[in-house]
Amino acid sequence: MSTAEPKLDLREGYTEKYGFHDEDGFVFKSRRGLDREIVAQISDMKGEPAWMRDYRLKALEIFEKKPMPSWGPDLSAIDFQNIFYYVKPTSEEAKSWEDVPADMKRTFDKLGIPEAEQKFLSGVGAQYDSEVVYHKIQEKLEKQGVLFLSCDQGLKEHEALFKQYFGTVIPSTDNKFAALNSSVWSGGSFIYVPKGVHVDVPLQAYFRINTRDMGQFERTLIIVDEGAFVHYVEGCTAPTYSSDSLHSAVVEIIVKPGARCRYTTIQNWSNNVYNLVTKRAVAYRDATMEWVDGNLGSKITQKYPSVYMMEPGAHGEILSIAFAGKGQHQDAGGKVIHCAPNTSSKIISKSISKDGGRAGYRGLVKVQKGAVDSRSTVNCDALILDEISRSDTYPYMEIEEDRVSIGHEATVSKIGDEQIFYLQSRGINKEEAAAMIVSGFIEPIVKELPMEYAVEMNRLIQLQMEGSVG
Amino acid sequence: MSHTPELVVKDLHVGIDGKEILKGLSLEVKKGEIHALMGPNGSGKSTFANTLMGHPKYEVTSGDILFRGQSILELEADERARAGLFMAFQYPVAIPGVTVANFLRTALNARLAPADTNGAGAMPHKRGIAPKEFRALLKEKMALLKMDESFAGRYLNDGFSGGEKKRAEILQMAVLKPEIAVMDETDSGLDIDALRIVSDGVNALAGPSMGVLVITHYNRILNYIKPDRVHVMVDGRIQVSGGPELALKLESEGYDWVRDGQEAHKS
Numbered sequence: 001m002s003t004a005e006p007k008l009d010l011r012e013g014y015t016e017k018y019g020f021h022d023e024d025g026f027v028f029k030s031r032r033g034l035d036r037e038i039v040a041q042i043s044d045m046k047g048e049p050a051w052m053r054d055y056r057l058k059a060l061e062i063f064e065k066k067p068m069p070s071w072g073p074d075l076s077a078i079d080f081q082n083i084f085y086y087v088k089p090t091s092e093e094a095k096s097w098e099d100v101p102a103d104m105k106r107t108f109d110k111l112g113i114p115e116a117e118q119k120f121l122s123g124v125g126a127q128y129d130s131e132v133v134y135h136k137i138q139e140k141l142e143k144q145g146v147l148f149l150s151c152d153q154g155l156k157e158h159e160a161l162f163k164q165y166f167g168t169v170i171p172s173t174d175n176k177f178a179a180l181n182s183s184v185w186s187g188g189s190f191i192y193v194p195k196g197v198h199v200d201v202p203l204q205a206y207f208r209i210n211t212r213d214m215g216q217f218e219r220t221l222i223i224v225d226e227g228a229f230v231h232y233v234e235g236c237t238a239p240t241y242s243s244d245s246l247h248s249a250v251v252e253i254i255v256k257p258g259a260r261c262r263y264t265t266i267q268n269w270s271n272n273v274y275n276l277v278t279k280r281a282v283a284y285r286d287a288t289m290e291w292v293d294g295n296l297g298s299k300i301t302q303k304y305p306s307v308y309m310m311e312p313g314a315h316g317e318i319l320s321i322a323f324a325g326k327g328q329h330q331d332a333g334g335k336v337i338h339c340a341p342n343t344s345s346k347i348i349s350k351s352i353s354k355d356g357g358r359a360g361y362r363g364l365v366k367v368q369k370g371a372v373d374s375r376s377t378v379n380c381d382a383l384i385l386d387e388i389s390r391s392d393t394y395p396y397m398e399i400e401e402d403r404v405s406i407g408h409e410a411t412v413s414k415i416g417d418e419q420i421f422y423l424q425s426r427g428i429n430k431e432e433a434a435a436m437i438v439s440g441f442i443e444p445i446v447k448e449l450p451m452e453y454a455v456e457m458n459r460l461i462q463l464q465m466e467g468s469v470g
Numbered sequence: 471m472s473h474t475p476e477l478v479v480k481d482l483h484v485g486i487d488g489k490e491i492l493k494g495l496s497l498e499v500k501k502g503e504i505h506a507l508m509g510p511n512g513s514g515k516s517t518f519a520n521t522l523m524g525h526p527k528y529e530v531t532s533g534d535i536l537f538r539g540q541s542i543l544e545l546e547a548d549e550r551a552r553a554g555l556f557m558a559f560q561y562p563v564a565i566p567g568v569t570v571a572n573f574l575r576t577a578l579n580a581r582l583a584p585a586d587t588n589g590a591g592a593m594p595h596k597r598g599i600a601p602k603e604f605r606a607l608l609k610e611k612m613a614l615l616k617m618d619e620s621f622a623g624r625y626l627n628d629g630f631s632g633g634e635k636k637r638a639e640i641l642q643m644a645v646l647k648p649e650i651a652v653m654d655e656t657d658s659g660l661d662i663d664a665l666r667i668v669s670d671g672v673n674a675l676a677g678p679s680m681g682v683l684v685i686t687h688y689n690r691i692l693n694y695i696k697p698d699r700v701h702v703m704v705d706g707r708i709q710v711s712g713g714p715e716l717a718l719k720l721e722s723e724g725y726d727w728v729r730d731g732q733e734a735h736k737s
Contacts, residue, residue, distance in 0.1 A: 417526070422563045425523050426573075426642060427551035427580035429588050436576065440567025440625070 013463045014240065014297075018111070019270055021210050021239035022103040026129065028088040029211070033081040036060060039183050042086045046152055046186075049159065059172035059182035066176040072362070073300045073329045078274055083215040083246055085184045087129040093150060094134050104128050111237065113206050120452050123148045125205040129214055130186040141199060146230075147192040148203050151219045154190025161192060165223055169252035169280050169308075177276045181217045181250040188218030188249065193228040193259075202231040202264075202450060207247075209238035209273070215246040222252070224259040224287075231262040233453065237297070240270040244299065247273050253281035253289065257311070260288040266453060268460060269297035271327055279305040286313035292448055294321045295330050296460050304362060306335035309343035309374075316345040319445045321457075323464055324357030324389070333362040333394075338374040338404075347378045350442045354385035354464075360392030365408075369400045377407040383441050384414050385434070435465035474539060475500040476554075476681055477522075477650045482533035484514075484521050491517045493706035494533070499650055502678045506692055506717060507685045509703035510725045515685045516560060518703075519654040523557040524550050538649070549588075552581055556648030558639035560655040564627040570638065571622040574645050575604050581646050611644040615671045633664035640671040651675075652683045657691035669694030689717040702728050 028045065030038050039060050043053040068075055094100045097114050108114060108126050117124040123137030125148070132150035141148070147158065155162045172182035189205050209216050224230055238245060247269060255261045261281065269275055275298040281289040291305035307316025318334030336345035351359035361380040382391035393410050415437050423433035439446070439458055446454045475498040484492035491514045499505050509515050521528045522535060524547035534541050542550050565573065579598030599607075608622055615637050627635055636656055643651050653672070657665055672695055676682050684695055692700075692714070700716040701708045702725070709728050710716065720728075 416563065418563050419565060421523075421525055421547055422559065423565070423573075423577075424547035425551055425557055425559075426577035426646065427548050428577055429548045429580070430546070432576070432580075433548075436568055436573070437565060440565055443567030443625075 014270060017463075018237035018268065019240035020110075021212075021241075022107055024211060025101060025103055026087050026089050026211065027091055028086070029084055030086040032084055032213070034060070034083070034085055034184070038085055042184060042186065045086075045088070048155065051163070052155065055167070055172070056183045056185075059179050062172050063176060063179035063183055066179060069176060072302050072331050075274065075276070075300065077244070078246060082213055084211060084213055085215050085217070086186060087211045087214055088131050089128045089210075090131065090133050093132055093153065095136055097134060100126075100134050104133055107208060107210070108134070108206070111206065111208070116204065116452065120201060120450070121204050122199055122201040123203045125150060125189055127187040127205065127207045127216075127218055129209060129211050129216065132187045137203070144197050145194040146197060146199060147190065149190045151188040151190045151221060152186065154221065158190070158192070161223070162190065162221065165252065165254055166221055167252075169254065169282055170250050170278050175278060177248045178250050178278045181219060181248050181278070184215070185217050185219035185250065187216075188220040188251075189222070189232070190220070191222040191230065191232065193224045193230045195225045196227045197225075198228065199230045202233045204233040204235070207234065207236040209245055209247065209269075212239075212241050213243055213245065215248065218249050220249065220251040222261060222263070223254045224256060224261045226256045227258040228256070229260045231264065231450075233264045233266070233450075235266045235268065237268050238270045238273055241272050243272065245273045247275045247277070247298075249277045249279075251277070251279040255281060255283040255287040255289050257285040257287055260290075262290040262292065263305070264292040264449065264453065265294060266457060266460070267293075267295045267297055267301065271297065271299050273298045275301040275303065277301075277303045279303065280308065281306070281316075282308045282310050283314040283316060285311035288315045288317070290317040290319070291334065292319045292445065293332065293334070294445075294457060295332050296321075296323045296464060298330070299327065300329045300331070302331045304333045304335050304364075306337065306364075307345065308337045309339055309345065311340045312342045314340065314343045316343075318347045318349075319448055320347070320349040320361070321442050321445050322349070322351040322359040322361075323461070324351075324353045324359035325464055326355035326357060328357045328359075330357075330359040331362055332360070335364040336366070336376060337364070338367040338371040338376065341371055342373045343371060344375040346376070347380070348445060349378075349380035350383070350445055351380070351391055352383045352385065352438055352441065353389035353391050356388045358390040358392070360394065362392075362394040364396045364398070365406060366398040367401050367404050367406070372401050372403045374401070375405045378409070380410045381441070382410075382412045383438065384412065385438075431465065435462050438465060473500065476538055477683075478536040479522075480534045480536070482518075482521070482535065483531045484517055485529050485531050486517065486527060490531070491528075491706055492521070495703070495707050497701065497708060499681045499683050501649055501681045503699065504676055504682045504684065504695060504697045506697035506700045507683060507703055507708075508687070508689065508700060508717065508720060511687065513703045514706045515687075515703060516654055519557055519560075519652050519685055522652055523547055523555065548580070551646075551648075552583070554649035556643055556646060556651040558636070558643060558651065558653040558656050560658060562627045562635045562639055564625070564629075566625050566628045568626050569623050570626050570641075571605075571608060573626050574608065574642060575599065575601075577642070578604070578645055607645065611641055614644060614674055615641055616667050617641065632659040633661065636660055636664065636668050637671070640668055640675075644671065644675055648680065650681045650683070652685065654685050655687065656684070657686055657688065665691060666694060689721045692717045704728050
């Protein structure tokens with residue numbers, strides 16, 4: 001049959017669209033490797049208070065003591081001493097794109113960030129290597145008392161508030177990579193939404209790695225006060241390098257009574273990035289926390305956004321998409337921990353694997369003693385596109401109460417020849433037919449995204465699917 | 471006015487897994503004509519429909535299929551569709567998460583795409599019919615088939631009743647405007663009301679710019695769609711062809727007389 005030859009490089013379009021890099025233009029770059037001196041240097045350069053400097057140094061000790069996690073994907077190739085832990089791109093954050101250095105501005109232009117800010121965002125932060133180079137929030141929100149700063153600025157300008165919550169949701173002892181982040185963190189977002197304030201339009205942060213052999217360790221702290229609402233969106237890309245980069249973020253979220261927070265990620269790192277991230281939220285009485293987590297890029301991703309439901313009426317939701325192509329391993333999922341009676345949670349996971357990729361769901365539903373009348377449902381669906389790809393499901397349950405309602409459903413399917421033929425018989429070529437079936441598979445999650453991101457997500461899926469069916 | 475038939479099937483032999491199913495089938499269908507192809511179970515009707523559309527499971531061992539004068543044996547199903555061939559499926563498959571509207575717009579854009587693009591540009595965000603224009607077209611065609619507007623937002627064939635599936639097939643035919651449409655047992659599983667709606671739809675679409683081949687086991691649908699020609703297929707080839715009266719004979723006498731080789735009726 002006459003079909004175009006399949007292209008071999010799965011993420012071929014990536015290199016042109018996102019995989020480019022700027023000439024090194026940093027103002028400071030630490031030497032390779034990690035030790036007390038490097039950590040102290042980062043803290044000194046940032047002019048931090050002594051407590052933060054000590055916190056970092058303690059975290060370094062914890063990092064060094066903790067063994068590498070052995071229960072998930074193979075991380076043995078990470079060479080911690082070959083990484084640049086701190087690359088400072090500019091001397092200060094800009095509040096206007098005109099003040100961002102030209103090559104960085106060009107990069108963010110190519111990625112469409114300033115345009116998106118104009119069209120459909122309340123505020124934007126743009127991080128380039130270790131530091132946030134641009135940050136801005138709409139004046140209207142600023143007047144309402146909404147804070148949207150880089151995490152460094154948050155510490156500088158609102159130290160008391162920062163200190164009250166920093167490290168309370170994810171202590172540096174939590175896991176090896178949380179400890180690493182706690183010792184070398186830089187950039188990320190600090191958000192505070194005052195009582196009753198609804199931020200109707202999303203805030204967005206964009207993370208860009210530019211330097212080769214770079215480690216990016218942004219830290220995000222979001223506090224949504226009583227009855228408030230915020231939707232935070234993050235996106236990320238990096239140049240395609242032959243050597244590996246490390247991205248290890250920590251995100252802590254506090255959702256106060258009656259508040260709601262939605263955190264959306266469209267992760268599109270290049271295929272040489274290890275993406276090892278700890279994300280956790282605590283939700284209080286009648287509060288709602290929603291994670292919408294899309295993982296399309298990276299070499300290995302380990303990420304399980306979690307929600308601790310601390311008080312009655314709290315609700316946690318995790319919608320996860322993992323797409324693994326050639327050479328990729330997406331170990332995604334989520335955790336919901338019911339700590340109080342009458343709490344509810346929902347996890348929906350959709351994983352897709354192709355060209356030898358491996359995508360899976362790893363999740364935990366935990367109901368603590370006393371959390372009676374809690375309800376949880378988990379749905380994980382896997383779609384495998386060919387014979388050489390793999391899908392894994394690891395659903396863990398720790399249920400310590402009887403009077404609870406727990407549901408779990410899992411399906412694994414392959415794209416059917418009959419589905420492809422049906423779409424082809426309507427004039428849609430094989431490649432687009434497969435892309436359409438995949439788009440349909442993730443539709444229940446994509447429809448939760450704001451329109452612009454839904455379009456972006458479908459476009460990324462298209463890109464992933466290009467040249468995939470022969 | 472006479473012209474070369476859009477669809478010419480010449481002495482077609484088709485096998486599946488090495489077993490021959492079609493054994494020398496020949497047929498011609500022109501735009502503006504309605505043909506009925508009737509036959510008992512196992513006579514090869516569905517094999518024929520799927521082979522016309524280019525299902526990869528069926529292997530053409532000899533003979534040819536010409537569409538608008540060109541052999542289409544080497545073309546993929548999507549290329550055949552874009553050229554103007556259409557098949558209404560007996561068992562349409564579900565595509566969860568893809569709405570009827572999104573799917574149809576993609577398909578229509580593929581149909582309208584320039585010939586050298588392999589249907590690329592089919593995805594709506596690339597190019598093609600304007601959303602507003604498309605919505606108007608879809609609304610008009612859905613009204614023709616007495617479909618509720620909410621239908622456009624449902625996932626394709628996902629949880630559809632038998633009647634809804636068949637109506638959705640005809641809706642696709644209406645939007646894509648093929649030159650030749652093959653209807654593979656569209657009447658099966660339909661109650662009388664659904665059959666009437668589907669038939670009315672086909673009758674409204676049939677005309678000088680489209681030829682129709684109705685494949686059926688029973689002549690029930692032929693009470694609503696009046697064929698110009700009736701062909702009777704038994705054991706992998708057409709044994710008898712004739713006018714509409716042939717369908718009536720089949721109704722009263724069954725297929726046995728054809729099987730028994732009564733060639734006398736052949737016209």
